[in-house]
Amino acid sequence: xKDFKKMNNTSDWVTLVKYELTASEAELRNKxxxxxxxxxxxxxxxxxxxxxxxxxxxxxxxxxxxxxxxKNNLSQxxxxxxxxxxxxxxxxxxxVMNLVTIEDNKFKRLLF
Amino acid sequence: MALKPLSxxxxxxxxxxxxxxxxxxxxxxxxxxxxxxxLALGSGGGVDGSNSVYVTQQGxxxxxxVLLLQAYQxxxxxxxxxxxxSTLIIGPGDYSIPTDWQLNQLVNVTSLTGQPDVNITNGNIxxxxxxxxxxHPITITGLNLQTTTLTVGSNLSSxxxxxxxxxxxxxxxxxxxxxxxxxxxxxxxxxxxxxxxxTASGIFIRCKAGxxxxxxxxxxxxxxxxxxxxxxxxxxxxxxxxxTDIEKLFGEGGVCNGVFYNCKAGNFxxxxxxxxxxxxxxxxxxxxxxxxxxxxxxxxxxNFYNCKAEGPSFGSSMGNSGLLSNCISGxxxxxVDGGMAFSCYSSSGGFVVAGTGKTRLCVDNxxxxxxxx
Numbered sequence: 001x002k003d004f005k006k007m008n009n010t011s012d013w014v015t016l017v018k019y020e021l022t023a024s025e026a027e028l029r030n031k032x033x034x035x036x037x038x039x040x041x042x043x044x045x046x047x048x049x050x051x052x053x054x055x056x057x058x059x060x061x062x063x064x065x066x067x068x069x070x071k072n073n074l075s076q077x078x079x080x081x082x083x084x085x086x087x088x089x090x091x092x093x094x095x096v097m098n099l100v101t102i103e104d105n106k107f108k109r110l111l112f
Numbered sequence: 113m114a115l116k117p118l119s120x121x122x123x124x125x126x127x128x129x130x131x132x133x134x135x136x137x138x139x140x141x142x143x144x145x146x147x148x149x150x151l152a153l154g155s156g157g158g159v160d161g162s163n164s165v166y167v168t169q170q171g172x173x174x175x176x177x178v179l180l181l182q183a184y185q186x187x188x189x190x191x192x193x194x195x196x197x198s199t200l201i202i203g204p205g206d207y208s209i210p211t212d213w214q215l216n217q218l219v220n221v222t223s224l225t226g227q228p229d230v231n232i233t234n235g236n237i238x239x240x241x242x243x244x245x246x247x248h249p250i251t252i253t254g255l256n257l258q259t260t261t262l263t264v265g266s267n268l269s270s271x272x273x274x275x276x277x278x279x280x281x282x283x284x285x286x287x288x289x290x291x292x293x294x295x296x297x298x299x300x301x302x303x304x305x306x307x308x309x310x311t312a313s314g315i316f317i318r319c320k321a322g323x324x325x326x327x328x329x330x331x332x333x334x335x336x337x338x339x340x341x342x343x344x345x346x347x348x349x350x351x352x353x354x355x356t357d358i359e360k361l362f363g364e365g366g367v368c369n370g371v372f373y374n375c376k377a378g379n380f381x382x383x384x385x386x387x388x389x390x391x392x393x394x395x396x397x398x399x400x401x402x403x404x405x406x407x408x409x410x411x412x413x414x415n416f417y418n419c420k421a422e423g424p425s426f427g428s429s430m431g432n433s434g435l436l437s438n439c440i441s442g443x444x445x446x447x448v449d450g451g452m453a454f455s456c457y458s459s460s461g462g463f464v465v466a467g468t469g470k471t472r473l474c475v476d477n478x479x480x481x482x483x484x485x
Binding site: 001003005007008016018019020029032033034036039042043046049050080082083085086087089094095096098100105107109111 | 241244246266267268269270287288289291308309311313314315336338340341342365366367369370371380385387388390391392406408
């Protein structure tokens with residue numbers, strides 16, 4: 001099973017990776033007032049939860065995304081993507097695409 | 113004589129099939145049975161339907177727990193040939209399950225009353241991908257886990273949870289993307305799509321969450337993670353002290369997207385320390401350090417309508433490039449390129465703009481109307 005996400009219209013897909021924070025990483029994460037240096041470290045830590053999908057996976061994900069938009073008569077300019085979340089398990093795809101329509105500012109959820 | 117309320121010892125009169133109800137002498141051929149006796153019929157006791165199984169508490173909680181797991185297997189056997197879901201109906205009571213309960217089939221699971229009065233103890237509940245079928249959606253209703261955990265797999269978007277309580281840490285979480293529908297559910301610390309950089313991507317209506325029983329930790333709805341879903345009338349669970357101001361709700365440390373209506377939270381909520389905030393917030397109320405407080409690496413690009421916070425909030429580190437309308441806070445972050453604050457009130461400071469940022473009809477702490485940019 002593999003999980004992927006894309007969090008706005010122009011961002012790339014990322015593969016989600018299971019990762020347990022170390023004690024020091026968890027401590028940094030829980031620190032209430034962080035410095036710029038802390039944030040830089042945190043950003044690097046968060047990167048451990050993500051990886052780049054393969055070229056083949058990216059192609060497949062982009063196609064699924066484009067097909068869902070086409071099926072719902074949506075073009076990129078019609079909506080503000082809030083999150084596209086896809087799971088591929090046993091060669092089957094499932095997931096959601098959360099968006100806010102530009103025209104009427106409404107939340108919409110489409111299923112992959 | 114005053115009538116007493118109905119109880120388990122109340123009697124139900126059962127007529128034989130051949131009795132003519134217009135015949136006043138029919139009472140001679142009726143039988144009475146108590147409500148408790150009816151409930152005790154249990155699974156296989158004659159009240160199961162062709163696609164449903166009914167189980168009730170019988171004997172000890174441990175014995176009932178075993179019966180419950182067996183009844184779930186019986187319900188699986190009643191799933192239709194075309195994958196039409198069957199239903200497991202559970203009577204109120206205590207069920208101590210000997211192992212974790214794997215929900216991984218197209219079986220609706222519901223308490224008899226619809227209320228969270230099916231008390232599950234000892235084991236956890238694990239909801240797997242076998243429950244997810246867009247053509248045959250299922251609902252899970254009325255389960256109550258006071259100490260154990262109900263985890264949900266990734267992207268199970270066709271499942272609805274109603275009136276469920278799961279207070280074990282990490283309940284209604286588990287998968288990388290929690291995209292189910294949740295109505296009137298209550299979770300504990302790190303619930304509803306929290307922890308491990310996961311995303312609360314589902315529909316959340318009137319759900320409450322966020323504190324462990326000792327209130328040592330707080331956070332839920334994308335805490336230590338992200339949001340992209342729809343949240344309405346959600347907020348903190350009431351703690352022992354009576355407060356619902358739970359900290360770190362609604363996105364923390366990652367991306368805070370989605371739509372929030374009438375949600376309420378404590379300090380450091382609504383996109384706290386996130387590096388991207390693109391959500392729309394309507395009528396939401398936070399405390400100190402909310403709505404993009406200490407956001408980093410990017411501007412807050414979300415939109416805020418009729419929202420209220422305290423202290424430094426609303427993009428207070430890197431600024432706002434979205435719309436703030438009728439919002440109140442101790443102080444606001446800079447209104448930067450593309451941003452606009454309209455009719456906002458800063459109770460302990462003023463407003464600062466940069467680039468093409470603007471304020472219109474805003475009021476500072478001295479009562480001055482501020483139109484700049």
